[in-house]
Amino acid sequence: MTQTPKKLRVVHLIPYDGIGGVEIAAHSLPTGWHENLLFERQYLVREASVTPQTGEYHGPSTPLNDPRAYWHALWRLVRNPPDLLVASLWRSALVLICFKILRPNKKTVIFLHLAHDVHLIDKLANSIAMRLCDAIWADSTMTLTQRVPQVLRGKGRTISFLLTSRPLPTPRAPRANFVFWGRLNAQKGLDRSLKLFAAIARRLPEVRFTIIGPDGGMGKALRAQVKKMNLESRVVFSGPMLHDDISQAAAQASFYLQTSHDEGMAMAVVEAMQAGLVPVVTPVGEIARYCRDGENAVLVRSDETTVDTVLALLEDSDRYKRISSAAAKYWQSKPLYRDDFLVAAKELMGGQTNAA
Template sequence: MRVVHVVTLVSDDGAYGGPTSVAAGQLEECAARGHEVTLVALWRGAGPAPDRIGSVPLRSRPARSVLPGRFTGLMHPLLVGDLWRAMGGADVVHVHAGRDLVSLTALAVAVLRRRRFVAQTHGMVQPRRSAAVRLFDRVYVPLLRRARGCLVLTEQERRAVAGVVGENGPPLLTVPNGVRPDASGEAEHRPRGRQVLFLARLHPRKRPEAFVEMAALVHRRMPDARFTLHGADEGALPEVLRLIAAHGLEGVVSYGGALEHAEAVRAYARAAVYVLPSVDEPFGMTLIEALAAGTPVVCTDTCGIAEELAARGAGVVTDGSPRELADAVCGLLADDGRREALAAAGRRAVAEAFSVHAVTDRLEEIYGRVCQAPRHPPGRREPLRVGG
């Protein structure tokens, strides 16, 4: 099967976050199963774009800002031709679709080329009322409705996407994100000390400021604990640095910048605890990446997978306040046995529910149905019937 994925941005600092790592992981597993795969995206980095992301061939153009917005307005005119050529030979197209020009263009090209395609929105398509979004959606939503299926992460996202596409939308199919389990077991035996990690975009929704406030509370009780933040700055770094200085945490809390994927994996494995203080997180890809590295996790009760982690005993779920986050971290740092039990439950959760192998089984089922479905002239569509 020839499979083409489209994601808005690949960069050397991982700025686009989950959608990029999810697309690469899905395609790597598809390639390992013998499918012919291609990833099409914009590129942003200090050097030229790589030809491959892992084992996945990458077709890319340099990202240019043609409209306002961090990702919304990114585009390159020659990417249109790349999409046209890549989709021409595809059996199925998979668009990781946000509200941005690359996603809009990819959906339009798929429709014009009469390719069978699915869309995966990663929590990025929510009901919005601003005039700019309403104008964008006049073109975007009719294209999204032409998908053979729209992949959603959680029931919360299902409701949000249904509120955008309406009754005439494509079937909404639940497909979680997945990672490769650490089969080597090496991460279980690495010394971790009392290092606490934040690894996410420094964006208000991710609440890096709450991480610093939590660190100040933990430091009073455990002076030897150390805290590191990693991630591309999206406006919160000045406040993070101000709080570090205000609490006198220089040398205790540090900001290490954004990390490439391989470096991020090593950072997870070195940490004793991973903390994600974000609110209304659609899924929480970094949580399962930390679990795959054998690292216990702390999150908030508005994270998309918080309930699943709590039910499996695979994470500590808090109300998101610095006080509860601090209590959770102190409890884990003080109890090696509990930390090891959480780590073991986390690895089981990855293997059973969040493994890229299980996710790709589901994708192959969906792709197979997409390829078997007849093509219809413009204006007609039939729902894709897939279990779940």
């Protein structure tokens, strides 16, 4: 008697559909059948600006902190339980905890996306979820080692956050253009980025900086900082953009500037490197593992040294091209998120088969 794989349903639970790294990565894995796995996405709340895709379910149009969204998600999952529930971020972890208690025979995964706890609820929710779940996935080795207790490391697995494979970009001479994309929140350290940019602008008047992304709480302060520094003609706040529009903006720049205080994988940095931009970044989180100072990146430690290094690269086209090329080449042979996710899911569910 032969054995054929059992058809299994996998649901990835995410708080809401946005343009952050978690949401963009989730979208890179198409919903639908992948051999014997049926993959779906479920969101706790519905965003008014988002049109649900096939294979997605968006919860009620309530604020994220409204308990009804959590009870609704739990009710839907318990009523029609998936074979594997993957939960990203602490709000989803709260639902996972209740789901695992009510459906203990179903497989669950807590997916960690940041190398530290954001606040007490985040710490408690993920701590309980890590102990209850069947596996712990992380967006980077740094996240796994810093957030998962040693006793639980046996459940741990790192999932690649490389979203797409791209051809190597054509080498080009550097331009005095900088770009950033992501949420405008305190974590990204954009106040320091603007100080670095201002120091460069004092020595290079034609320099420009495009900041792309939604306001994450720092938008007003950053605009005030730009005005105080008299940089309004050189710094552009573009707001949120579609991914293709971001790619077009990146094509006009030579440097990706991000001085984060902490990070997990930092997907925007990865995407910038794939596009051939030289990242000017702080060595935090997983960035410190894949960005090598002077080889494929400029690591920000001393502001003064960083400014001198960037200006030197703008004057030395050959050196800039070498670093740009090394940044793009670094990711050429790395696995993709969608492939890693599916492999991990299939291995976790591997014991479940049907007799044919």
